[in-house]
Amino acid sequence: MIYLDYQATTPLAPEAREAMLPWLGGPETTGFGNPHSAHRMGRMAMAAVEVAREQVAKLLPPGGRVVFTSGATEALNLAILGSGAKRLAVSAIEHGAVLDTARVADPALRVIPVDGDGLVAPDAEIRAGTGLVAVMQVNNEIGTVQPVDALADRAxxxxxxxxxxxxxxxxxxxxxxxxxxxxLSAHKLYGPKGIGALWVRDGVNLSPVQHGGGQEGGLRSGTLSPALCAGFGAAAALCMERWESDAQYVEKLWTRLRAHFAGWTLNGSADARWRGNCNIRKEGLDVARLMSDCRNIAISAGSACASGSGRPSHVLRALGLTDREAKSAIRIGFGRYTGEDQIDEAAAQILAAADAQGV
Structure with missing residues (x-):
């Protein structure tokens, strides 16, 4: 199968897998200790967790701490509900993990619109009395990169x-x-599934959402997995090492893919976007039929978290697309481990399937 769904998840980097192995821990090893135990094996496990915490922290600004969670959804719940904010404003194209959680915290939630390119205005109004503003950095469906630094200043x-x-x-x-x-989430940057993190700026106080053993500085109770932490850390360190080369390679793949689909409409800004996300549409395209005809290609018709719902994408609707237009879109995602030949072969099959529909 040709895998082109990198926004849903990324392949596990071999370096991350290797970092995890010592901590998976069979009975003949010493790597199965509980990192919250005081004995030697527990201290060894906690040392691995702290190394990983430092590796992940290098992806983030100085002046804050990394709290490990089970994934980004838990991290976002901790941020929104743990902040205690009662009046919230979020962008119209946020992931459901933000939108749904924010509506629990504030049923009168203010939704900040985006323009036809899928971008929040950098001078968007933040109303007095707002307690928390949430705007994503890169949209998961269309790849647009938001002006988050300017919006953070306004907040x-x-x-x-x-x-x-x-x-x-x-x-x-x-x-x-x-x-x-x-x-952030490990499995979106070539790490393992089941672990994410919330970075909390120094001086920001949160209340725990999950109670129990008081781990992670009292913010997130539950036994940490040293294996998952180690894999997350190794993947983060590899991203730091390959930052420029990964971006250059993705740009190359983007140019190659766009040349194949020159007659299709790009959803979202062509400039303010992460080029590993190509969300395109063609008038009259039956996406369900196309995906059935291209069974050996893993692409998406929207967010993996909402697949099968039958609803048009709320992200594409926010751009001003009609339901019909939104349902004629596909998302092609690629990255570090995608081959140029895979781009060519997938494009040929998708185009042939679309031609067979007469669109």
Whole structure:
């Protein structure tokens, strides 16, 4: 199968897998200790966790701490609900993990619109009394890169905290400097599934959402997995090493792919975007039929978290697309381990399937 769904998840980097192995821990090893135990094996496990914490922290601004979670969804819940904010403003194209959680905290939630390119205006109004503003760094469906530093400044001027879902940008582009809270997920940057993190700026106080053993400085109870932490850390360190070469390679793949689909409409800004996300549409395209005809190619018709819902993408609707237009879109995602030949072969099959529909 040709895998082109990097926004849903990325392949596990071999270096991350190797870092995890010593901590998976069979009975004949010493790597299965509970990192919260005081004995030697527990201290060894906690040392691995702290090394990983430092590696992940290097992706993020100075002046904050990394709290490990089970993933970005938990991190976002901790940020939104733990902040205690009662009046929230979030962008119209946020992931459901932000939108749904924000609506729990504030049923009268203010939704900040985007323009036809899928961008929030850098001078968007932040109303007085707002407690928390959430705008993602890179959109998971269309890849647009938001002006988060400018928006963080406006939130701060209004006395609000600024939360940034950096899941799609972490390890690929520079971290948002002005944010107070940043969520990220290991499996979107070539690490393992089941672990994420919330970066909390020094001086920002949160209340725990999950109670129990008081781990992670009292913010997130539960036994940490040294294996998952080690894999996350190794993946983060590799992103730091390959930052420029990964971006250059993705740019090369983007140019190659766009040449194949020159007659299709790009959804979202062509410039302010992460080029590893190509969301395109063609009038009259039956996406369900296309995906059935291209079974050996893994692409998406929207967010993996909303697949099968049958609803048009709320992100594409926010751009002003009709339901019909939104349902004629596909998302092609690629990255470090995508071959140029895979781009060519997938494009040929997708175009042939579209031609067979007469579109």
């Amino acid at each position: 701060r001027a209004a006395g609000a905290l600024f939360l940034c879902d950096a899941v799609q940008g972490a390890g690929k582009i520079e971290a948002p400097k002005g944010a107070d809270l940043i969520a």
